[in-house]
Amino acid sequence: MKGVAITGVGMHPFGRFDGVSTTDMGVSAVRAALREAGVTKGGFQAAFCGTAYGGVATGHKVLSRLGMTGMPIVDVEAGCASGGAALMLAAGAIRAGQYDTVLVFGTEKMPKGIIRSSFFEPWQEEAGLAATPAFFALRAQKLAMSSGVTKDHLAQVVVKNRRHGTSNGDAMFQKGITAAEVLASRVVCEPLHLFMLCSPNEGAAAVVLSRQDMATNSQATPITLASAVLRSHLPGSVLSESTPLSGLTDDTVPPATTLAARDAFAEAGLGPEDLDVVECQDTDAARELLSYEELGLCEPGGSAALLESGDTMLGGRLPVNPSGGLLSKGEPLGASALGQVVELVRQLRGECGARQVERARVALSHTVGRGANAGVVILTR
């Protein structure tokens, strides 16, 4: 994809904010992104809003509050990848010449505890077959079998990301944690302990996209959106994020993340070897390691070795989740993908202070979840 730039980003911190509405958080993130982009009322021709639990016309409520309506406003739901889906639609419209500047934002207030999803039929919930952490745990166990991932590895992912998150003022958890503390937390679904799972929470994020040749009003360095891809699953894998009740005894079906990554790399004319920094889906600690393999950051079976090498820590060859990841930030579904993009834009601009990845020029964001929906975004400067 040529010619689309991110000219402004904004965030409402991720956490729990009693008394602050979904609309309030969206307003805060959108206002910050527009200010950075130098875009005012009338300066964007369309808006896409990622949200899963926001309800009818969430995007309209945010923009009505700002007195900025009249353009098409479309809410986009694609599970954990809602923000990535919104970005894909916006970028495609700019590339097609339909719009010059598009606002993309996500805002969410998640219910507390295990996520209840209308995706499942009532009988599945009743029978205990709609327990999201159980699916995470089954994937973690298969990864243990295929890649030698141990509980210690899972704890190390949490330690790494929580350490990264200590300097992120937008994160829910800004305190480090030890492996012993992770392993002492209660078992939710073997092998996953409580602190290996991210917290569903609240927050918002926004980005302004423009035709690259019109990205001149921005207060900050424009970042190139090299690709923004959304893919769904192919049928066959019983542990796909599509959470089917059955699958085939065929382990060759590529997962949605791999489909999205292949397309995103092809579109950008880049490969995993070109990446300097990655934000990936770490809804649970095993999911981060699985993402290494599915995104092609390592060979199949190589995720534990990649973690052990230290390459994915800040200061390593390819830092993963320098923001602290969802394990530090928490996961507001509609905003989480755009939260990653905000972090990566700031990384590419060199604005990240203590968690800055040195000389970062190529960045990848990855989200995957219910649907299945997998989003991969590649940014360059």
Place this chain on the structure above:
Amino acid sequence: MVKEGLFTDSEAPELLGSRCTICAAHHFPRHDTCPYCSSEETQPAALSAVGVLWAWTAVTAAPPGYRGETPYGVGVVELPEGIRVITRLTESDPAALVAGQSMELRIVPLHTDDEGNEVVTFAFAPVGES
């Protein structure tokens, strides 16, 4: 039962799946369209009641909408038809199970509904366990 059409509740219970007559893949639950090749040529097929354990865990806290006891086992059992099925397990201690062990279908009590009726569901148990 927790939902009609998923399984038979008898001495020799069966999961009610289907088979595509075009690509030969089996599915569960029963579909009128093959989820793999999209053909509409599917036939009802009862699935084998014995398979092998492929993945497993246990849920320790009740998820939203759940009406049964905790902890409870959840896993994947691979059946000879070339299909892997998500299922409850009668064993809720993950340490008591091993990969590849034989598992057989059972119909088990889930909870008692608001009218006092026992609701049953399907689960897999280690072969030979009473």
